[in-house]
Amino acid sequence: MDSQFLVPENQLQEMKNFFENKDFAEAVESVKRCLEDIDQVPLNVAVTGESGSGKSTFINVIRGLGDEEDDSAKTGVVETTMVPSPYLHPHHRNVKYWDLPGIGSPEFQPMDYLQMVKFHQYDFFLIITTERFRECHILLARAIKSMGKKFYFLRSKIDSALKGCRRGRTNCCKDEDLLKKIHEDCVNGLRAGGIENPRVFLISSLEPEKYDFYLIQKTLEDELPSHKRHIFLLSQPIFFHQALEKKRKAFVAQIWKWAIMSAMNVATSQRPGVNSMSCVPYLSANGDLTLMVNVLEEYKKAFGLDTRSLMILSDTFGKDLEDLRSVIGTMTALEEITPELVFNHLKSYGLTDMGRIVTACVNQYVPQIGTLASGGIAFGTTYLTLNSFLSAMAEDASRVLRMALPTSD
Ligand SMILES: Nc1nc2c(ncn2[C@@H]2O[C@H](COP(=O)(O)OP(=O)(O)OP(=O)(O)O)[C@@H](O)[C@H]2O)c(=O)[nH]1
Ligand SMILES: [Mg+2]
Structure with missing residues (x-):
């Protein structure tokens, strides 16, 4: 598997520290608090x-x-x-x-x-x-x-x-x-x-x-x-390549926490395991799609790929908006990230299957995840989905910036 789809050792250790010697529900609650605290x-x-x-x-x-x-x-x-x-x-x-x-x-x-x-x-x-x-x-x-x-x-x-x-x-x-x-x-x-x-x-x-x-x-x-x-x-503006990379790393470090939340939401939902988009639009056995959409929207704004940010970039550097848009990959160029888009992405990339492998590897550190409903697959799938979108968006942002600032490094 591509190394970007493996959970790095330091993250596995961090997860282990969170869950070791703790009641599972209590540990999940502290992961949740961590995520909430960041924006507060x-x-x-x-x-x-x-x-x-x-x-x-x-x-x-x-x-x-x-x-x-x-x-x-x-x-x-x-x-x-x-x-x-x-x-x-x-x-x-x-x-x-x-x-x-x-x-x-x-x-x-x-x-x-x-x-x-x-x-x-x-x-x-x-x-x-x-x-x-x-x-x-x-x-x-x-x-x-x-x-x-x-x-x-x-x-x-x-x-x-x-x-x-x-x-x-x-x-x-x-x-x-x-x-x-x-x-x-x-x-x-x-x-x-x-x-x-x-x-x-x-x-x-x-x-x-x-x-x-x-x-x-x-x-x-x-x-x-x-x-x-x-x-x-x-919160830094998007004019600097160095800041883009730091933002990417900061987001990467949070992904396992979102994956836990997603897996928990699936496990505790009334209809676990439902993956028909028409039946339960935003929750599938592979993860909480609404949660993923919200996180991806945050990435998109932080990397300046939303329409408003692109317009400001275009005004600031006198570059044509369409030229800036033209270097953005199709996935993030879309006006809106929807649960359907995310669902299709994980299907077409086979992320559910790879999610099983990721979850199995994580289970060696935090065995409780495997005991969640749907075998905790939602953990692995959410982890991979966020990771792959994040990488794509970081690359898009870098290309946009290069187009906006032709002389920058
Ligand atoms: N060339 C140049 N002009 C600038 C720059 N920053 C601000 N200005 C211009 O300087 C003028 C005053 O800028 P403001 O940002 O309104 O200054 P201010 O300190 O908020 O002024 P007050 O609210 O009156 O205290 C505006 O015409 C700006 O466009 C800059 O970095 N370079
Ligand atoms: Mg002023």
Whole structure:
């Protein structure tokens, strides 16, 4: 069997640890809680800086949205907000980016500001500027530190800064040198203001695939506590190949848990073993098709293969929507993933038969699975179905991204 269809050793061990010395029902309940908890982890990111620095544009891009959508933050408008405004991630409602009131007025008082914006509710602060970092940024960063919170500096609109530097030069420096210089200037300015080891990222929200946009994501992901890392990773925009691969791995690690839930649903249903699509539309002896459809929909959105994400990708990079669609495999190109599609897939690929082999192998570690109704076959079939769709979607997403960003690696 193709190695992608085998349950890796580390997952088998993890399953074993979950079930060993535990009542089966209790173990299944804890698997279920694990899955539920993932999407309930709150993540609150404060985005602050002077008016016009690009806070709202950044908040839209990092949520994978354009500027013109219903739930987009308004950009390019005269500042009006005096209270923090939360912007929810479209697929992970517990991930919130907070657009904070502008800083930088002459009477700016960082401590009062932090109290006013309820500083304690944020996991970290992003302080944005378009120019050098000024005293207000430094005072704010020091106040944030004194409250025991983390902060990162973002130097935004770096695309304009580069254009400005190039303009009028006959001996044009290389972009790398200019970027290095801007970075150094920012760091030195912050150090001179008393910030030790300032973390500065150069970004453009108009060209998110370039500069430090991915680096800031990666840094935050690495530095978040482990229980928040997963949700942050899944909520990252789709502009980066590296993020696609990490998302795939994060999803792979969850598949055995979904397979257990699916097998349990089949085992405890009133009509176990029914596999006629007309009789029980969403539950077959091979697994809970509704559950599989829901998980696959989540994959599709996380990889940016849904229509909305493709349209945003097309707008952002000026690529024809149909061209982007043309590289997507037929399975995921469909508007809607249905139980019928999943059922036909597992039939035509013979996944039920392979599911038996997978279940037999898993039974050596967690024998209780084999005792479920339908011989636990639903476990193996669900495991393989999710795995094969996930691989296909990850490849589709990578092809789409390559088509959208021809120069990316
Ligand atoms: N060139 C360039 N322009 C940008 C970038 N980010 C934002 N802008 C533009 O800068 C202007 C202000 O951006 P906003 O995102 O509205 O700034 P803001 O910080 O939310 O402003 P206030 O809400 O007034 O505090 C808009 O016209 C944006 O299109 C960028 O990375 N590069
Ligand atoms: Mg704004």
